[in-house]
Amino acid sequence: MSKHVLSLLVEDKPGLLTRVAGLFARRGYNIESLAVGASEIEGLSRITVVVSVEGLPLEQVTKQLNKLINVIKIVELEPEQAVQRDHMLIKVKTEPATRSQVLEAVTLFRARVIDVVSDAVIIEVTGDSSKCAALIKVLEPFGIKELVQSGVLAMGRGSKSITEKVLK
């Protein structure tokens, strides 16, 4: 099983996400994470998808995605040449005795507390997947009440952009 991060530049058309997600389901490809949002160009969106493929070349996945009329460009972002970020909100139980330990972990991981009540805090953390996983492990003993996370966002390093190349 190998994981790949794909960055898709797509036309922002109704049903686009259904087309992409449906293709993955129908062809038996596994989506590990998905993040969708506007790109820097009006009418175009960016999808970052982490796909795990087993027993078939990634090429089959990208070729099938390329057949979708609204998909303009697909780039695989290799870990060395791209930055990757997860974004997470974690609601942790706090008691007077544990609060300071929780806050210490927040500082240590360069996370932020964005909401506080007497018996809980909401922590926001951004980072690569391993950092986020490590923070979760540290916070678990205190009691994680709720966890929300976005899909992985990824972008190629350096000054070049995918959109530039496409729209030339």
Added chain:
Amino acid sequence: MSEVLTGAQAIIRSLENLGVTDVFGLPGGAILPTYDPLMDSKKIRHILVRHEQGAGHAAEGYASASGKLGVCIATSGPGATNLVTAIADAHMDSVPLLAITGQVGSKLIGTDAFQEADIVGITMPITKHSFLVTRAEDIPETIAAAVLIATTGRPGPVLVDVTKDAQVSKAEFVWPPKVELPGYKPVTKPHGKQIQAAAALIGESKKPVLYVGGGVVRSGASASLLKLAELTGAPVVTTLMARGAFPDSHPLNLGMPGMHGTVPAVTSLQKSDLLIALGARFDDRVTGDLKSFAPEAKVIHVDIDPAEIGKIRFADVPIVGDANEVITELNLELQKQPKADLNEWWAFLDNLRARYPLGYTPADDGKLSPQYVIERIGELSGPEAIFAAGVGQHQMWSAQFIKYERPNAWLNSGGAGTMGYSVPAAMGAKVAQPDRLVWSIDGDGCFQMTNQELATCAINNIPIKVAIINNSSLGMVRQWQTLFYNERYSNTDLHTGTDALMIPDFVKLAEAYGCLGIRVEKEEDIDKAIKLAIETNDRPVVIDFIVSRDAMVWPMVAAGVSNDEVKYARDAAPIWDNEE
């Protein structure tokens, strides 16, 4: 110059401007606005079908017989869902099809309104693309884009779903519209380096095979294929979708490969050292068990759809491009090099041809031999006719025992295997090619799925000929029960034979539909009936051929089994392994 049209008028005008001359459909509430200006069109003939599935298959037959776009129209909800089987069929067989459906008003979408169905969602996996149009001003551009997508690159079905309010409201009609599809750029011209690499492999090969698929038919590459075959001297096999892409009378033609392919065709692939796959997709019905398929062969894979290349089998030389353009370029390259000596290869193949010709054991139960009936239809009709088959034994015999000399003469549902394809497809083919003799060769099972289109044929003066190969059963399924289920015939008896309940009586049914109905039970009457059918053109003809239900399709490679296990007849495997 521009004028203001309703969306409905814009649909009709756009179709006219795109050169559409025939459409098949059936109206209903959500598409009614469009049927009104359709009535006034002098350029478009609308043929009212009896079931929307018939409209879909008719449009497919129209497209497959002529190479043009096929168009079908239906209303929302059940009208649209009735098109689904035909759309799926067109998707599997790369048929250029435009399906236009009415949709409930845009304000009602999502409310479970009367006759609302999310047809764009339903058909997403089985269309090349689809559009939902909610504004009249978007209609010309959308129709033009849909037609472009359906007919270029790898052809396929495109659905345009138009809300009722978009049909009723008015907008300026601008033609030609600006079609912007930044994500759609099919590659048709092959890479020069790949052509050279392919020519080099061909030069080295001692046992090449031209493995020809339906893409050659769709791309109109038969003439260049003929040249390629003669330049290389390589054997040619034509898949079920490609029968007629290369003349059957040509000495290089080994026939059809696959589950019911000829022994020489199946064996040539198995023993080959180089498969030159042209517009073919290594379907499981061709490869059999993949691990043991053509174990020694390198592969040159030519396809216009990059995703087909390497999907099933690794390609040593992948070539993305239109089959005709690729073959033309390849021919130029091959002319520069000497023709390889394939004498040894041909000695091996010719021996197989001599020992394992296509054949059949005549029926011994007093009924007709279905293979003979089909062979006679082919011989008496000649290579200019069109033959549209249903799905089952009769389809395989039609692929085997009719000699095809030109592309687009053989129409069938290859990828989907859709029972019910034949009658409406033949109808569509006859509309596209009115001067050709058009046969529907159908099973008694298939025929009962879509025969209501005989009414459409009779009323609209579309004189097709239907040959029902009546074995009183779901024959192909029965054959599997004979071979793999200990002759336990669970639910395959249709009781349509003359010694059964004969429900329905196909001759009476034909007459009820205003057709000439003929029953043939004796061998000596076969030719007479076929000739009468060919001569009768004032109405459709239905011949009920009463054939043996025990006839089986041979050769056969059982599903999932290695091609090495091809059976020439029951319990008879060819002995080619020890001849090397």
